[in-house]
Every structure is written in structure tokens, then in C-alpha cells.
Amino acid sequence: MPEQGRKSEANPSSSQQRALRWAGLKAASDIGMDRFARLVSRVLSVPVAFVSLVEDDRQILPGMIGLPEPWSENRELPLTHSLCRYVVASGRRLVVPDARADERFDTHPAVTDLGVVAYAGMPLTDADGRVLGSLCAIDHQPRAWKAGELSDLEDLAAACSAELCLRILSAQSRSAQQVLETARAAAEHARSDAQRLEQEAQAGLDHAELLLRASEELAQTSGLEDVRRRLRDLFVGVGKPSYVGLLVAEKDELHRVPDPDITHAAEREVLVLPADAAFPSSQALRERRTVFVADREAMVAGYGTKAVDFFDRMGFITVLCLPLWGSRALLGILAICWDKRHEVGVTERATLTAASGYVAQAVERALYLDERVSVARELQSALLTDLPHADHVEISAVYQPAAHDHMIGGDWYDAYHLPRAAGSHDETSALMITVGDITGHDMHAATIMGQIRSMLRQATLDHPPHSPATALTALDAACSVLPMEASGTLVHARLDPVVSSPDWTLTWSNAGHPPPLLRTPDGHVTELVEHDLLLHRSLGPFDRTEHQRPLAPGSTLLLYTDGLVERRGRDMDAAVAQLISLLARHGRRPLDEVLRRINTRLADPAPEDDIVLLAVRTPAASQP
The missing domain is CATH 3.30.450.40 (GAF domain)
Structure with a gap:
């Protein structure tokens, strides 16, 4: 047996045992000591850590994390399984990178029964320098302990020793108050020492708690x-x-x-x-x-x-x-x-x-x-369409991103003129408009949104006479084949001027999106509730339906995403009713002002979701 092993056979002194009794710690969980064990585990990234105090016939663990049953329940170990007693016997720290390769400990029960491989223990002392136990860090794998780790462990052991000193001196102070009047001077001196140590211990605890708070708070x-x-x-x-x-x-x-x-x-x-x-x-x-x-x-x-x-x-x-x-x-x-x-x-x-x-x-x-x-x-902003110049149709849009920067969304709007039919002499061309919302609030959603927007444009332009339902059907077919997780809702619509008439025709197809609103010149607002299923590759391709409405001169069409009317703590139907009321009351104003009023009244100052508004107004009837 090496010399260190022979020294460890000596039992702790009676003065050490008295100090342990003053500390009042038992083979049971102690909140303060458990905090030190957790802090050692966090700071040194070890699976096992404990505050160990060595008694005559056992080692108690008032602070512990990571030991299996039955040790975690009993909170004690026999001295045969204790490496901490070597720290108590020598009064110096014990650092073992790999106990299995160390002839002093290769057959030690702590290695064979508890799985201790790497061990680092720092002495815990009372105010008189007596070693009462150790603050230990244990790993189940070999570990080359770094100087910084050992320094951190030593600092934590100093704070833990201060806490033990505080408990011991506090107990002694309470006991001293019960003795004869002649011992009052000694009690005052002890109280003064306890006050000083309390400040030191509080500082140590504050430092330990700072590290614990930093690891918890800043991780989120x-x-x-x-x-x-x-x-x-x-x-x-x-x-x-x-x-x-x-x-x-x-x-x-x-x-x-x-x-x-x-x-x-x-x-x-x-x-x-x-x-x-x-x-x-x-x-x-x-x-x-x-x-x-x-x-x-x-x-x-x-x-x-x-x-x-x-x-x-x-x-x-x-x-x-x-x-x-x-x-x-x-x-x-x-x-x-x-x-x-x-x-x-x-x-x-x-x-x-x-x-x-x-x-x-x-x-x-x-x-x-x-x-x-x-x-x-930047990607999302680049994908938003510059609204087309239209001499006849008034058009305006609003895009408001979610307040939280990490909430990148898939909301978008699109508007573009269709090519005029061959041989047509009509100066007014048809207009395609789209508002959509791809599921998700991240970079993936923004990327999918850009792909869907481009695919829908291509599907529309490749299928004359540019039917919204035909384009959406083609988009469904492509999404069901391509390896892209596309899901969401959208409204795809077409506005056509009626030949030799001031009227226009609205044709639209709705893939599960909030219903567009149509305001007639007399202020009446209608929800265009006709819709199909939402866009999702698992639903497979199917024939989309489309619907038509005549638009009188001066009619206003409003498309929007659910971020405007849907949020926690608010009834969505009530929000839609308020939207209808705002459009009816302010719909004669310039479209930019209409959208600004709607967004100001309905949207939160810091919205949880992206918001898109797109409004189109047909030309008013010319005066006779």
C-alpha cells in the first residue's frame, strides 16, 4: 500500500468530529450543499459531483449529484469506497486522471463498484484549518484535468468551506448564548468572527450563484x-x-x-x-x-x-x-x-x-x-413584388413582418399584368393578384414561399387563358412530385375588363385562405367565402374550382393573411367583423390610406405573425 494509502487508514480526529457535529450536516440532502454539487457538475461538465464529509465509520454526502441508487437515497458511502478520506488524511487536493491506471487505486472499490475513473477532490476546512471532507468532481471516463478546471474547483471549495465555517460558527454562537454570563465576552468574539465569515461566505455564494444563473439564463x-x-x-x-x-x-x-x-x-x-x-x-x-x-x-x-x-x-x-x-x-x-x-x-x-x-x-x-x-x-423583402403600374386599376399593398426578428414568415403578395391576346386592341390588360401564407416562421418557410410564388407565376403564364384554378391545379401537381415540404393557403385571382363596358370581372380560386372581401361603391362589403382545400403535398393533385363575380365601377377587393385577424386572446370572427366595418366605412379613401387605417386599427404594434394586405379598386364610372 502506498504511503498515502497508509495515512488514510487513520480515523478522523475527535476535533474534526466535533466540527462536523457543529456543522449540523447528516446523511441527507442539504439545499446549500446540493447547490455546490450542481455547480461543480455544471462548471466542470462532470456527471458526478458531491460534498463529502468523513466521519469515524462512514462518508456522508449532504451535497450530491449523479450517484446511482442506493447511494443517492442513502447519502452515505462506507470508508472502503471513499477516495475523499485520502484528501482528509493528507490535507491536500487529490487529482487522478484515470484511477484504473493508477496502482494506488486500480482495485479500489470506488473504481470497481461506483465506476469512478477520473477524480478531483479539494479539501473542505473549518475556521481552524481542520480538513472535514472534500468537494469532489468525478467522471466515468479518463480525463486530463485542466488547470482552469482545478482552479474553478478550488474556488468553489473555498466558498463551500466558508459556508461550513459559517454554519459551525453560527452553531457555536447559538450554544455560547446559552452558557453562563461569564462566557459572554467569548460569545461576542465568536459573533464577530461569524459576521466576518458570513460576509466572506455570502460573497462566495454570490459568485457561485452568478455562475449558476449565467449558465441557466444565457442558455435561452x-x-x-x-x-x-x-x-x-x-x-x-x-x-x-x-x-x-x-x-x-x-x-x-x-x-x-x-x-x-x-x-x-x-x-x-x-x-x-x-x-x-x-x-x-x-x-x-x-x-x-x-x-x-x-x-x-x-x-x-x-x-x-x-x-x-x-x-x-x-x-x-x-x-x-x-x-x-x-x-x-x-x-x-x-x-x-x-x-x-x-x-x-x-x-x-x-x-x-x-x-x-x-x-x-x-x-x-x-x-x-x-x-x-x-x-x-433580405430574402423575404426581395421576393415581395413591386406593384405594377396601372393606368386604370388602383392597387396598393402592405407587408408588416412579425415583431420578433427570428419569426421569419412565408406571407407574400404578388401582382402582374397578363399579356394581351393576339390581335387585341384593348389598352387595358387583365391583372393577376395573389396573396398567400406558407406554413412556418423560419428561413425554410421564406425559401418555400419564394419557390411557390415563382412556380405559381409560371403555371399561370403557361396555361392560357390564364385560369386561376388551372394554375393552382398545376401547382398542386408539381408540389406532389417535387421534394419540397410546401403547405399553406393562398388566393389566386384574375381581374378582367369587360369589353365595351366600365365593368370588370373577378375570377378567383381559394386554397384554404381567409376569404377575400369585396366592397361595392355603395359601401356594402361581401365575404367571398367559396374555397377549396389548403395547399399540401400530402393531399395530392386535384382539380381546383374557381368562381366569378362582376365588379361594378369603383369596386374594391381586399385580400389579407391571417396575421391581421388571428392572434391569441382575440376572437377571429369578431376581428373579421371589425375588418368588414372598417372597409365599409373607409373604403372610398385612397387605397394607401385605407390599408394604413386597417392595419393600425387591427394589427398589434408588435405582431406575433407577418401581415399582408393587398387591395385593388376598379376604375370609377366616368361622369356623363
């Missing part, structure tokens, strides 16, 4: 604004900064991401910083390292007058600038500022550095998502 972000919003309340507790700023690197500049909800003077003052500016954040970008400015004297000595004036106006005294490293490059800088002198100790700096890693992951994900959203928005 969807864009840079969301990251900036969550940073606002991430840093709380002891040493809370007065301002936390996010600056994103772009070429040779830093661009500040403003808080989307709260206006900060700091963000209005300096939105863009060149990389060569004499500012702490620019230095952190240039030198790719953490920059700490302890106070105003250090700011004056190390930076330019612009930086000094800026920090004076903002009231900042201490500044910490942390690089945000992505998987391939430096993404930006996290600027943490205090309005009073603040000592950033080794543990706090390590905690803030670890938290900046979570911020960097969120920023990298946000930049990727924002770039995809930007491309999709």
Missing part, C-alpha cells in the same frame, strides 16, 4: 438584444456593479449593444470605439486580455483624457474589461463598472471570467442567429 437567449437585457440583472449580491456593458467587435471597432428597455447615459455617450482608442475596453480588444482599472488615478495614468472625462461623467471608479472569446475569434468585450472603489479579488475575478465565458457563448449564438435573420429578411 435568441439575439444580441436578449443577451443585453439578461445581463442587466445577472450581476447581483455582494459587489454588484453599477453598470454592465456589452461591446461587440466588428472589424477594427467595438460597437456597444444598448439596453433595449432602459436608456443608459453610458450607452448614449460612446456607441462606437476604435480599436486604437485610449480606453480600457479598446486595450482589452487590442491585447486580447483582461484589463483592470482600480481607480481614477490608474485611469489618469494609463489612458487618454477622453477616457478619463467619459468615466468621470459616468461616475465610474473601478473598471474590469473581460474579453469574450468565441469558438474561432474574439467576439467583443464585457465591461463591468463600479461607482465606488471595488477590490476584485482572485476568487471574484475567476468567477467573473467564468461568467464571461457563458456571455461569450450567448453572444456567438446571437450573432449567428442575427445573421441568419438578416439574410432571411
